[in-house]
Amino acid sequence: MAGPLLTMTGMTKQYPGCLANDHVSITIEHNQIHALLGENGAGKSTLVKMIYGVTKPDEGEIVWEGQKVTIANPGQAQRLGIGMVFQHFSLFEALTVADNIALGLGSAKERVGLRERIVRISTEYGLPLDPDRVVHDLSVGERQRIEIVRCLLQNPKLLIMDEPTSVLTPTEVQRLFITLRRLASEGCSILYISHKLEEVRSLCSAATIMRLGRNVARCIPAEKTVKELAEIMISAELHAPTPRPRSASHAPPRLVLDRLTIRSPNQFGTDLKDISLSLAGGEILGIAGIAGNGQAELMDALSGEILAGKPETILIDSIPVGHMGPTDRRGVKGCFVPEERNGHGAVTTMSLAENGFLSAFQRGNLVRFGVIQKKRTSAFAQKIIAQFDVRTTGPKAEARSLSGGNLQKFLVGREVLQDPSVLVINQPTWGVDAGAALAIHEAIMALASEGTAVIIISQDLDEIFVLADRISVIAAGRLSPPIPTREATVESIGRLMGGTTSPPPPVEVPRVALRA
Amino acid sequence: MLKIEPRGLESKFWRYASPILALVLTGLTSGLIFAAMGRPAGLTVYTFLIAPLLQQDGLAALVVKAAPLIMMGVGLSLAYRANVWNIGTEGQFTLGAIFAGGVALALPDAPAWIIFPAMLMAGMLGGMVSGGLVAWMRIGFNANEILTSLMFTYITQYLLVYLVTGPWRDPAGFGFPQTAMFSDAAAAPKLIEDSNVHIGVLLAPLIAIGLWFMLEKSLLGFQFRVLGQAPRAARFAGFSEDRLVWVAMLVSGGLAGLAGMLEATGTLGQLTTNISPGYGFAAIIVAFLGRLNPLGVIPAGLLLALSYLGGDAAQINLGLPNAVTGIFQGILLFYLLGCDVLLLHRIKWRRDTVRIAR
Numbered sequence: 001m002a003g004p005l006l007t008m009t010g011m012t013k014q015y016p017g018c019l020a021n022d023h024v025s026i027t028i029e030h031n032q033i034h035a036l037l038g039e040n041g042a043g044k045s046t047l048v049k050m051i052y053g054v055t056k057p058d059e060g061e062i063v064w065e066g067q068k069v070t071i072a073n074p075g076q077a078q079r080l081g082i083g084m085v086f087q088h089f090s091l092f093e094a095l096t097v098a099d100n101i102a103l104g105l106g107s108a109k110e111r112v113g114l115r116e117r118i119v120r121i122s123t124e125y126g127l128p129l130d131p132d133r134v135v136h137d138l139s140v141g142e143r144q145r146i147e148i149v150r151c152l153l154q155n156p157k158l159l160i161m162d163e164p165t166s167v168l169t170p171t172e173v174q175r176l177f178i179t180l181r182r183l184a185s186e187g188c189s190i191l192y193i194s195h196k197l198e199e200v201r202s203l204c205s206a207a208t209i210m211r212l213g214r215n216v217a218r219c220i221p222a223e224k225t226v227k228e229l230a231e232i233m234i235s236a237e238l239h240a241p242t243p244r245p246r247s248a249s250h251a252p253p254r255l256v257l258d259r260l261t262i263r264s265p266n267q268f269g270t271d272l273k274d275i276s277l278s279l280a281g282g283e284i285l286g287i288a289g290i291a292g293n294g295q296a297e298l299m300d301a302l303s304g305e306i307l308a309g310k311p312e313t314i315l316i317d318s319i320p321v322g323h324m325g326p327t328d329r330r331g332v333k334g335c336f337v338p339e340e341r342n343g344h345g346a347v348t349t350m351s352l353a354e355n356g357f358l359s360a361f362q363r364g365n366l367v368r369f370g371v372i373q374k375k376r377t378s379a380f381a382q383k384i385i386a387q388f389d390v391r392t393t394g395p396k397a398e399a400r401s402l403s404g405g406n407l408q409k410f411l412v413g414r415e416v417l418q419d420p421s422v423l424v425i426n427q428p429t430w431g432v433d434a435g436a437a438l439a440i441h442e443a444i445m446a447l448a449s450e451g452t453a454v455i456i457i458s459q460d461l462d463e464i465f466v467l468a469d470r471i472s473v474i475a476a477g478r479l480s481p482p483i484p485t486r487e488a489t490v491e492s493i494g495r496l497m498g499g500t501t502s503p504p505p506p507v508e509v510p511r512v513a514l515r516a
Numbered sequence: 517m518l519k520i521e522p523r524g525l526e527s528k529f530w531r532y533a534s535p536i537l538a539l540v541l542t543g544l545t546s547g548l549i550f551a552a553m554g555r556p557a558g559l560t561v562y563t564f565l566i567a568p569l570l571q572q573d574g575l576a577a578l579v580v581k582a583a584p585l586i587m588m589g590v591g592l593s594l595a596y597r598a599n600v601w602n603i604g605t606e607g608q609f610t611l612g613a614i615f616a617g618g619v620a621l622a623l624p625d626a627p628a629w630i631i632f633p634a635m636l637m638a639g640m641l642g643g644m645v646s647g648g649l650v651a652w653m654r655i656g657f658n659a660n661e662i663l664t665s666l667m668f669t670y671i672t673q674y675l676l677v678y679l680v681t682g683p684w685r686d687p688a689g690f691g692f693p694q695t696a697m698f699s700d701a702a703a704a705p706k707l708i709e710d711s712n713v714h715i716g717v718l719l720a721p722l723i724a725i726g727l728w729f730m731l732e733k734s735l736l737g738f739q740f741r742v743l744g745q746a747p748r749a750a751r752f753a754g755f756s757e758d759r760l761v762w763v764a765m766l767v768s769g770g771l772a773g774l775a776g777m778l779e780a781t782g783t784l785g786q787l788t789t790n791i792s793p794g795y796g797f798a799a800i801i802v803a804f805l806g807r808l809n810p811l812g813v814i815p816a817g818l819l820l821a822l823s824y825l826g827g828d829a830a831q832i833n834l835g836l837p838n839a840v841t842g843i844f845q846g847i848l849l850f851y852l853l854g855c856d857v858l859l860l861h862r863i864k865w866r867r868d869t870v871r872i873a874r
Contacts, residue, residue, distance in 0.1 A: 303752065304754065326751070326752060326753065327754030328754075329754075338752055340748070343746040344746070344748040345752065346746075346749065347742055347745050347746040347749045348746070350741070354738070358752075358753045359752070359753055361738075367735045370734050370736060371735070372733055372735060372738060374733075
C-alpha cells in the first residue's frame, strides 16, 4: 500500500466566536499509532469530530487511501473504515454486552452470528469479554473493551481513541497497549488522543501537537522528553513541582472518619463500608482507585451532600459534623471541589462572580441582610482570577466560556481562598491541560504547607505520587490503610486498586490476521 | 431543505425577539382562523387587540383584568425558575377566593379595617394551603407536582360548586348558585372612585418589583436560580431543595390566593360557580411570555388581559363564540414555546449535496 492512510490539509472550522481549527493538517500512515496532543481547547476534539463525520468542516481536504472524500456523518465514516472509542461510553447499564453491541449495528443481517464474532475478536485481541454479562456488573476497563470490540466488528482501518487510559488500572493500561500494538501491526492505524505524555512516548510512533486551533509541531514522541512535549503543548517552560518535605506529622488530627458506612443513593452506585482515617494538618492523603469504586459517594459524604448519620462519624477539628449539610461544614472550614465541574462544582450558565459566590457566600461574607453584596462578590471572583491565573475576560464571563483547565483553576482557587482547615478535591486535574495541572498542584502544596489537611481523590497515580504524603486505595467502597508514599510503588498500589483478587496473568495474544 | 442547527450559545437577540415573533404569528394565525369562519380577518384582529383599548374605561378594565394575571405570573416565574412546575394556580386562586369569601360571609357586620385585612390573610392562606399540599406531596411522597397541582385544581373547583350550591347558597337568592353579596366593608379599596380599579392594580406591579429584586439580588433568589439551572450544584452549595420547593409553592400559591381574594372582593362581590375565566391557566402563559422574569410579566399580563377583553368584544360585536379567547391564548402559547427553539438554534436553508466521493 503506497501513500498515507489519511491526509487532512487546511482543515478549518469556525464556531460562533471561536476559530476552533485554523488550517490544521494531519497525516496518518498505515500501521501507525499516531498521537494527537494538545491542551484542552486546543482543537483536538474538533479535528477528530471532522474525521469521524460528526462536524462538517468549513474548509479543508480529506484524502482517504488516495481518494478525496467528504465525510458527512459517522455512518459514512464507519463505512470508510473509521471507528471511534469515545471517552464517555454510551452503554445501557441494564443490558448485556451482546445486546449493547447489537444495538450499535445497523441491520439484522449484521447481527447474524454476533455472539461468536464477539468471542472470537475479544479473544484474538486480548480483550476478554463475556457476551452474556450485564454491563452494570462490569468494571470501567471491561466497558471500554465493549466499545473497542464494537469498533473492531466493523473491520476498521483507523481507530480513534479519546483519552482511553484515564479510567484504567496500570495492568489494564499495559494490556490495552498490547492490543493496540497488535492492531497497528495488522493494518489498523490508531489515532490516540491523550494527556499522558509518558504513555504517548512509549506507545506512539508519531505525534501531531496542536495549540489554540493550529498545528504547532509534528514529531516522533520517543525522541522528546515528557517535559519537552509538554512545553511544546503549552508553549512555556515547565518546572517540576518541588518535592515536598515529607515528615511524619505529629500535629493533632484535623479530619477524622470513624467507620463511615453509607448506602449509595444511586442504584448502580457503590456503598461505602467502614471507612476510617485520621489526617493531620499539613498532610496530603492521596486516595487512588479505579472510577466507580465509591469515590463519588466518599466525596458526597465528606462534603455533606449525603449525610453520614451519626455526628461523630466525621470530625473536622474535633467538631462532630456527620449530621451537617454542606453549608454547616463550610462553617467549620471544610472546603470541597467535586469531580464534575459542569453543573456540580459550577453552574455553567452563570457568571464567574456568581460561581464564586456559590460556595463562598458564607465564609467570604458576601451576603448582608439576605442581599448579595455585588461589589464584594465581583471582587472575590477577581481575586481568584488574578491569583490563580484564570484566563478569562473577567468576573462577568459565563463559566461555560472557560476551558476545562481554567474553570478548574477557578474552582480550586475558590476553595483555597476560603482558608480551609480541611480541603477535599476529587480528581483535581481531570481533563485539565499540563499548565493548569501544575498550577493546581502548586496551590494544593502551598495550602498544605500552611497547615490545611488535604485529601485528593484521583485516578491519576502520577499525580498522587507527586502530591501525597500517604496513599490509600479505595476499592469496592472500602478504603485500604494508608501507606507512606516513599514506601509505595505503582505495582503495590495497582494491586490494591484491583481489589482483593490478585492481578490477572499477562495475556498471551495469539497472532491471527485481523482480516482473514 | 430547511435545517435546524444548534447555535452553541443562547442568542441574546432572540431572547427578546422570540415573544414578539410569537405574537406576530399568533395575530396572523388567528386572522386566518377568523377568515375561515367567514369574518374579515383584519377587522377581527382589530376588534380583538385594539378596539377594547379605545372604549370608554377600556384602560381601567384592562388593568383590573391584568392585576390577578400579573400576581400569579410573578409567583409562577419564581417557581418555574426553580424547576417547580406548579400548574395549579387556578385551584390556588379558587381556594384563596373561597377562604376570603368564607371570612366575608362569617363577618357580615365587621368594620372595613378588620374584615379587609382578615380577608387578605385568609385569601393568601387559602392559596398557600393548596400550594403547600402540593409541596408536601412532592417532598414526602415524590409525587409529581404537575399532576398533583392540576388535580387539586379540579378538587377545589368542585369544592366551590358544592359550597355555592349547598351550605353557602344565598337563602334570598332564588336558588341561584351564588352566595350572598359581601358587605360593603368587605369590598377591596378602590383606587379611583366609581370604577372597578381596586387596590390589586397597585399591588400587582409592586409585587412584581419586589419579587424581581428577591430573585435577582438576594441569596434566596440565587438559590432558586441555581436549583433550576443545576440541581447538583445547588446540593453542593448546601441549598436545601425541599425548603426551596416549599417556598416556591407557598409563594406562588399565596399570590394566586391573593389574586383570587381580590377578584372575589374587588370585582365580583360574591362567590359564584364561575369566579375565574381561566386566569390561573392564562397566568402560565403570562409567566412564559414574560420570560420568567417578574418585570417581563407586567407587559405579558397586560397582553393576556387584552385577550380577555378582545374575546368579549369579539363576542358582542362580531358574534364569535366565547372560545375565541381560549383559542387565541392557546395559539400564543404554542408559538411562544415554538419560537423559543430559536434561542438555542438557527434555521438554515441548505441543499443536501453531501455524497460519498469514492
